[in-house]
Amino acid sequence: MGVKGKIGCGCLIGILVVIMIVAGVSMHPVSLRFMGKSLRYEDKIVPADAIFVPRFVEDHNGELYVEAFREYFAGNGKVVYIENDKVLGTDIFDLVSRLAKSRGIKDNVTRPLSAGDMGDRKTAFFKQKLKEAGLKKVIVVVPEYASRRYHNMYDPTRDGGAVLYMIKPAKVSYFSADKWWRDDLSRSLIAREIYTSLLYHYSLLRKEKTG
Numbered sequence: 672m673g674v675k676g677k678i679g680c681g682c683l684i685g686i687l688v689v690i691m692i693v694a695g696v697s698m699h700p701v702s703l704r705f706m707g708k709s710l711r712y713e714d715k716i717v718p719a720d721a722i723f724v725p726r727f728v729e730d731h732n733g734e735l736y737v738e739a740f741r742e743y744f745a746g747n748g749k750v751v752y753i754e755n756d757k758v759l760g761t762d763i764f765d766l767v768s769r770l771a772k773s774r775g776i777k778d779n780v781t782r783p784l785s786a787g788d789m790g791d792r793k794t795a796f797f798k799q800k801l802k803e804a805g806l807k808k809v810i811v812v813v814p815e816y817a818s819r820r821y822h823n824m825y826d827p828t829r830d831g832g833a834v835l836y837m838i839k840p841a842k843v844s845y846f847s848a849d850k851w852w853r854d855d856l857s858r859s860l861i862a863r864e865i866y867t868s869l870l871y872h873y874s875l876l877r878k879e880k881t882g
Contacts, residue, residue, distance in 0.1 A: 707851045710864055712819040714837040719808035722748035723784075723801065725821070726756045726763060727814060729845055729860065736767050738841040739812045740774055748810055751776075752801070755783040794824050801834055808835045815840040815848060816860050820868050 722739045730736075739751050751771070755764040764783040771781050784800055786793040801809055813821045818840035825836035842848075851857035 711815045712822040719810045720806040721750045722810045723752045724812045726754040734843045755785040810837045812839045
């Protein structure tokens with residue numbers, strides 16, 4: 672009962688935040704700027720067992736992986752898990768491994784996680800794999816605009832708290848946080864986050880209702 676209550680409350684708050692964000696679109700730039708910042712979430716980072724980098728197709732220059740390597744060199748993770756995918760027949764993991772090697776990172780530090788076409792079951796799959804690896808603390812590196820959504824998806828209170836996930840929002844050059852409404856890509860990313868967040872909270876409400 673306690674878990675259901677927390678989930679319901681979290682969904683309601685999330686939906687209210689989204690409504691406020693949508694309302695801000697037609698308002699002053701200050702409100703628009705607040706809208707962009709409201710999607711940002713950051714945990715206090717402490718040394719972890721591993722760092723995990725989900726795949727974002729818009730990260731063409733590998734900025735998220737570079738941020739993960741910074742955390743590794745800072746002593747905040749022993750290994751770096753990469754969500755693997757294919758681009759024009761080439762494994763993302765192979766490209767990232769080369770990038771890691773060029774920065775002096777040993778081969779056994781980077782490890783792939785492949786979910787294939789699991790759709791909305793992908794997050795549960797990754798969480799299960801990281802748990803099976805015996806990890807207790809994991810840093811999740813994501814772009815700023817997606818950090819609050821990932822905070823909700825990787826909230827440890829929703830799966831028994833077996834693994835503590837810490838969200839590390841990374842600044843990326845392809846997203847303009849302060850003037851996102853003036854940039855085509857930034858606008859589309861914000862719109863996607865709002866839409867995906869609404870779907871996520873709706874799915875939680877359905878699970879709570881049927882559970």
